[in-house]
Amino acid sequence: MSSVKIECVANEGCRIGESPVWDEKESALLYVDITGRKVCRWSPATTRVQAISVDAPVSSVALRKSGDYVITLGTRFAALKWKEQLVTTITQVDKDKPNNRFNDGKVDPAGRYFAGTMAEEIQPAVLERHQGSLYTLFSDLSVVKHFDQVDISNGLDWSLDHKTFFYIDSLSYSVDAFDYDLQTGKIGNRRSIYKLEKEESIPDGMCIDTEGKLWVACYNGGRVIRLDPETGKRLQTVKLPVDKTTSCCFGGKDYSEMYVTSASDGMDKEWLSRQPQAGGIFKITGLGVKGVPPYPFAG
Numbered sequence: 009m010s011s012v013k014i015e016c017v018a019n020e021g022c023r024i025g026e027s028p029v030w031d032e033k034e035s036a037l038l039y040v041d042i043t044g045r046k047v048c049r050w051s052p053a054t055t056r057v058q059a060i061s062v063d064a065p066v067s068s069v070a071l072r073k074s075g076d077y078v079i080t081l082g083t084r085f086a087a088l089k090w091k092e093q094l095v096t097t098i099t100q101v102d103k104d105k106p107n108n109r110f111n112d113g114k115v116d117p118a119g120r121y122f123a124g125t126m127a128e129e130i131q132p133a134v135l136e137r138h139q140g141s142l143y144t145l146f147s148d149l150s151v152v153k154h155f156d157q158v159d160i161s162n163g164l165d166w167s168l169d170h171k172t173f174f175y176i177d178s179l180s181y182s183v184d185a186f187d188y189d190l191q192t193g194k195i196g197n198r199r200s201i202y203k204l205e206k207e208e209s210i211p212d213g214m215c216i217d218t219e220g221k222l223w224v225a226c227y228n229g230g231r232v233i234r235l236d237p238e239t240g241k242r243l244q245t246v247k248l249p250v251d252k253t254t255s256c257c258f259g260g261k262d263y264s265e266m267y268v269t270s271a272s273d274g275m276d277k278e279w280l281s282r283q284p285q286a287g288g289i290f291k292i293t294g295l296g297v298k299g300v301p302p303y304p305f306a307g
C-alpha cells in the first residue's frame with residue numbers, strides 16, 4: 009500500500025488559485041490567482057513563489073512551444089514573456105459580454121489552447137447563469153467557439169488515446185465526456201460520466217493520470233477524487249486540509265507528485281481561522297500513480 013502524504017508547499021494565500029501546470033524546463037509549478045490577478049511560479053528548489061501582476065483576472069496559464077507562456081486574461085488570450093514581465097493580447101472573445109471573464113483552460117495533445125468563459129461571480133458559485141462559452145485558440149491564432157450556455161466553464165483534459173475530451177461545467181455537478189477528433193479539434197456526442205455526490209460539492213479543475221483515470225478537485229468539498237471514466241465509478245478520495253480545493257495537476261520528478269491549488273475568496277474570518285492554509289498550494293505524494301506532461305501551445 010502506498011502512503012499518501014499531503015504538504016502545503018506555498019502558503020501565500022491565493023484568493024482563487026487555479027490552473028496548476030508543471031513547467032519541466034524550469035522545474036517549477038506555474039499557477040494563477042484569478043481574482044488576485046497574478047501569474048505565479050513556485051520553485052521546489054528555492055521553495056519561493058515568483059509572481060507577475062496583471063491588469064485583469066487571469067484564469068489559466070499554459071506552456072508555449074516557442075518558449076514562455078500563454079494565459080487567459082479577462083476575456084483575452086494573451087502571451088506572457090516571463091523575464092520581461094510582458095503581456096500582449098493575442099485575441100479577445102465574448103466582446104458583447106462585458107461582465108464575462110475566462111475561467112479554466114488547457115492545451116490539447118495537438119497544441120490547441122482550450123478555455124471557457126463565465127460571468128463574473130457575485131460570490132463563489134453565484135453568478136448570472138448561461139453566459140459562458142467554450143473556445144479553442146488554434147496555432148494560427150484563430151479562435152473557434154464550440155458551444156455557449158455554460159455556467160462556470162472549468163476542468164478539462166483528454167483521454168490517453170486522444171479520442172475523448174473531458175469537461176466540467178461546475179454548476180451541472182457533472183463530469184462530462186465528448187468524442188474528440190484530434191485532427192480537427194472538434195468535439196461531439198456529449199454525455200455525463202460522473203455526477204458528484206452531495207459532500208463532494210462542486211466539480212472544479214481536473215487532470216488525467218497515466219492509467220487514464222481522472223482526478224477532479226472538488227470546490228467546497230476539500231478533496232480530490234479519482235474517477236474511472238469507463239465505468240463512471242469513483243475509485244479514490246483524498247481529503248485536503250482546506251475546503252476550497254480548485255484544481256490539480258501532476259508534476260515533479262517523473263510527474264509522480266500531485267499539486268493542488270485552493271482558494272480563500274468567500275471565506276469569513278472564522279472559516280479562515282479554522283483553515284489557515286486556505287489559498288495555499290498542496291503537494292500530494294505517495295499516490296502510486298503518475299501524470300501526463302502538459303502539452304505546449306503550438307502557436
Ligand SMILES: O=C(O)[C@H](O)[C@@H](O)[C@H](O)[C@H](O)CO
Pocket residue numbers: 024025026042111112129131132133134160161162178179210211212213227254
Ligand atoms: O476556480 C474556478 O474555477 C472559479 O473561478 C471559482 O470561482 C470556483 O471554482 C467557483 O466558484 C466554483 O465553481
Ligand SMILES: [Zn+2]
Pocket residue numbers: 026111112162163212213254255
Ligand atoms: Zn476552476
